[in-house]
Amino acid sequence: MRRLRATLRAVAESILAAAIGLVVAGFILKAWGYSPISAYIALFEASFRDLYGIAGALANATPLILTALTFAVAARAGLFNIGAEGQMYFGALAAVAASLFRLPPGLHLLVALAFAGAAGVLWSLVPSVLRATRGVSEVISTIMFNWIGRYLAFWLVANVLVDPYRAEKTITVLPGSRFPTLVPGTDLSYAIFLAVAVALLVYFLLWHTVTGYEMRAAGANPDAARYGGVRSAGVIVLVFLLGGITAGLAGATQSLGRPPTYAVYSGLPQISNLGFDGIGVAMIGRNHPLGIIFAAVFYGGLQSGARVMQLFAGIPLEMVRVVQGVIVLALALPELLRIFRILRRRRVELGGER
Amino acid sequence: MTLGYFWSILFLSLHAMVPITLTAAGEVVGERAGLFNIGLEGILLLSAFTGALGAEAGGWPLGLLVGIGTGAVVGLFFGLVNAYWKGNQLITGVGINLFALGFVAFGLQALGTPGFHDVPRDVRLPAIQTPVGGLSPIVLLALVVPFAIHWFLNRTRAGLWVRAVGENPEAADVAGVPVELVRLLATTFGAALAGLAGAYMAISWMGSVTKEMAAGRGFIALATVVFSGLRPILTLAGGFIFGFFDSLATWIANIPGVKEAVPWQFVSTIPYIATLLVVTGVIGRVRFPKALGVPYRRE
């Protein structure tokens, strides 16, 4: 009951924040001479009205759910892992690499996913070990590893996995290891189920297993966790392991499950920033796997809405980004409702003084 | 390599150091006061843009002022949201970054050439001519600022207040320190320095604005803050190490023969690996202010 109420409040707050963001952004649009009404009609028509739109939002949400989980799991355990970006690169590439050999369809997909998870883990290994053994802040090591990973991924794309006939991209993933498209005529694939399933698994892990209990304990109060027999090094390694897997899978959903490419391009244009966006999604979803699913769909909807606002309302993408920024800023005030309540109480207080 | 190369790399490194060191040193002040601003990337970009506009309107002094002012305004906003309204610092930062990315790209488009704006040479900050090349005066400033901040934090009353509200806002409050105000001012100051860094990029270092000119420097600055262990003077070292290896990597990549042996992508990773090695080998565990990132509420 108590939990339900807390959840409802969190949801209400997020919705209110989004609404406030939209209103403020509406004024900005207006100020620049665009019509906010038609912009928002375009936005919602595009992303949430019909199946086509919803599919677009979900397709965008797929990788974001996974990279957000990377951040959220760590945050729950008191770590600030922003390495999803780099780990995701290798996940995407490893999934492609699985197409260097042939396997029966289906199995091939599983193997590619395993590759991706393993690659993500591999790339999170050094920061995790540095943190566990030398206390090196994961903030710095993961930022550095993101950049290092970026260049190594460039190299892998251009030299190792390169498509011999089209050097701007890697070899194309074999059909047998792709996620089939879920809604024909859209870019939504079955990968969304993977993302949601992983989120549910993470939820189960965090709140229904002793391992999760220990992770959360380490995050909420490291001293008490130690007192309760939780080994912090173990938790760190586990967090990075999990984070690496989810980030790796996030990459895989892009190279295996996003038509039409099924390959990674030079310069990584289709996967860049998914890791960073995931941080925003995790924050909006309050680092809770279920909240993350909704936050990712919302964020994904904004992204696909952005395309359509250009098309129908003539609003340039840059302006759409401004709008997104404002909405996210409104979301930063997690206790909007509380603020309203404080205003109310102020009045009581003043009344009482008389 | 000849002496000329040496000077060249040194100057390259110094110039590359400036935005990182200034931004990081400012962020040290903010973080010491307990606010963690990941919107620095956005501030760099915004103030580069406004700084350029300012310079064109009234010369480089105005440009620098406008850049600093832009940073300060964003910092003020960040401080209001987080010090007073107890907002979520991470989300605010993400929002600022998104906003800046859109706003600057849009603004550049509105100016004429989308994505790129050239700052005329006559309104740029003049470089100090040395026998071995031009040196931006901001480089000298960046060499001084961390020391000034060090002095401020450790030797002044206001510095004491800043550290106190970051370590134990409750204790500071009880002692009569206006916690919210100190946090607000500290983060505003930090953002203003980032604003200076942005203006420097636009009207001194690059002489132009592009929509992606921050190019991750805000995040590198955040890493540098961690690197420094929140000691302002070490942000100089952090910024320089990064700037040096970044420049060195570009140099190495240009030496005939090297690129046949080592792919350029590997060379490009040098600054990051070097920074990481220094952190691992020298800095190790970092102690953050206890109340970093935690909103302060009285009840």
Next chain:
Amino acid sequence: RVALILDVGGRGDLSFNDMGFKGTEEAMAEFGWEMTVIQSATAADYLPNIRNAARTRAFDLILCVGFLLADALNQVAPEFPDQKFAIIDAVVDQPNVLSIVFEEQEGSALVGALAGMLAAHYGYPYVGVVLGIEIPVLYHFEGGYRFGIDWGLKKYAQVTGEEPNVGLLWVYTGTFSDIAKGKAAAEAQLEQGAVAVYNVAGPLGIGILEAVTEKLEELGREAGPPFMIGVDANQDWMGDGNKVIASMMKRVDVGCYTAIKMVHEGTFAGGVLRMGLANRGVGISRFLDLLEFIDFGVAAGAIGAERRPEIAANWAAVRASLPTWIWKAVDELEKKILSGEIVVPKPATREEMLQVRELYPLVRE
């Protein structure tokens, strides 16, 4: 109506996105049409963007700028067989798609030849090139440039009887956006004695020009050497007209204009349109180009209209300061390419690129 779909670079890349915009805008003005610009935030937007535009059935032509959009277009085109599409820089083999590709290697050979002869003429040890992310389009540039330099050096030896000792400095920066990297790379090349730095990284040219300008300041000169060599657009007007010796123009604008015109005139048909030296799709910048693009700069507010004569004069003075035989030699190479007497290598894969590098190593003794 025309939908112009841009890749993640978006407007302001000073390269094909901006040029595509320019060409489309011109066509719109001429035919009285309307255009809708759709920019892509990430590469994941390509497919939905094209599809969304096609679904409206409101556009006479959907114009995709950039090879990155090829896969997505290849997917969408068959879904909308009645919709006309065009794509720049890639070949999409569908009946309703016009593919416009450029022979960048041809233009690059011309500026390469110029750069090689410049170095030999001024006694500089190197010529330079700064490239962006390693993609095959850039291989065309690099390959053509190498070939041209080699040709230019041989020409120089032939004309003057001296054997020049000139090498090539080249670097992939891995970015099309961090102009600081462009500046640093150019500085490194200039310091080692590059006579000209060829910009093959779009916006990084800003950094390169900055480095050239600073080098000149250090040398106490107004005009080059050293120079920058511009790319895609005519960039000769930048830096007062005396710091960019020439530009390798890749007229994406002409390509876009042509495609729209074909629709307008009812001559549109799927297939491949190759734009090379022959149909002025690529080329080395001339005086008329300069004037056109000065206007472009003026319109964009980058320079004042009153500076037009000054820039033109500076430009002419720089060009005149070189022996005429050099310019003649460039023309000669152009003619030979046009006539088919010379075929410039066009590496499209990594293997081929490596072969070209082996063929023209351009290492100083």
Next chain:
Amino acid sequence: MPEPLLKAEGIVKVYPDGTVALRGVDFDIRPGEIQGLLGENGAGKTTLTKIISGLLPPTLGRILLGGEPVRLRSPKEALARGIGMVHQHFALVDDFTVLENIALGTGRPADRALRASVAELMERTGLRVPLDAPVENLAVGERQRVEILKVLSRAVRILILDEPTSVLTPVETDELFGFLRRLKGEGVGIVFITHKLREVLEITDRVTVLRRGEVVGEVLTRETSAEELARMMVGAELRPRGRRPVELLTDIPRERREAVRTGVEPVLVVEDLRVPAEGGGEAVKGISFELYPGEILGIAGVEGNGQTELVEAICGLRGGRGSARLRGREILGLPPLELYRLGLAHIPEDRWKYGLILSFTVAENSILGRQRSPRFLGPLTVLRWGEVFAHARELIARFSIQAPGLEAPAKSLSGGNQQKLIVGRELSKEPDVVIAAQPTRGLDIGAAEYIRDLLLGLRDEGKAILLVSADLDEVLELSDRVAFMYEGTFTAVTTPAELDRERAGLYMGGMRG
């Protein structure tokens, strides 16, 4: 009667979560008077004083200073009007030096002038602390002194002390009292909060008693008695005590327990235990003792003399050298979970640091440290929530813990109930050896009594208990043997019967017995 310095009228305080802490309190502070403020845990003492010192706004009601209504929006404003408060939980910045902390309080830079004036103040008050030591290296008593110095280094006319003596030794308490009397002589109005009736009777002039947010009595100290005050506090007669006042220690049935001990093996043998201190050096310098089943071994001493380190080393939270054997098995360096399996339970001194995860629910906290016991651990480490809830419910029933619910966060429990939850959880581990560090700190009489009774009961069941407490009375009352700890060593090990408060004070002060 002199005009009050400050009058609080009709103060009501509702916390944002709806807790009503004060229900219309009238209160005044007079110059040259020490005013006792008494009440159970949660009665609202701290809340009231926080309102007076500007830290919290009242929901209703007003404050008059010298007859004028004022609005104190922050401690800064209160300080400017001469109202200073020493807080129950230290309001010190740990990694600042003493001088820096004082500078913070005075709003002056930490310079030579400040140093001189603080030195002068220390001279005048007799409260001495090393000015350049970081506060985190100080003993708790020293920190308390810093707090007081901090407030006094501003000119205050009203001084509020919230439970200042709970961490002081008798000697230190006496010093503080002497000093308070002097301040009183200077006309300062003092509010003194404590749970110790003896202190109230000793130092105050007037006593106000709060119960559940209301004033239930205001009496002159010389006209009241401990019994009357206690009755006012809890609203009824105290139930008969399970043990006797210190003065009557002689007839503790010691023979019975000595009989138990003869011929019995000690369960815990500590030999030459050395524990490094955080700032370098040793915090525990070679301590040896034996702990027998059926006894309480008390460790008395001023806090900061190595007790914390001693306990943490034995309990696996800190490295140490030497040896500690639990039923013959070496336990130094073993992880906490292993110790619990071997039958050791630890009631930590800092319940917010080690004892509880405040943001976790009551249910979650009820298994901390036991999360891997077979009862809660299913296959694939699945947590058996049903069992966890059952367990938490058992604890709540057995230890009469007042909690809003099993899923309420631990931070919503009152201090006493938080402590009961910890004690209950530790005892549910069915240990043979209980290490109890400051088990009743900050608890009101009722809650403290309950915990003490529990410990005595455990002893009578034959468990071995190591009791570390800064409350000398408590140690003397409960222990069968007492060790005095000073600067990392035991100065004396004896039985309470052979002690009086004076001797004990001397041992705590470093004299060897």
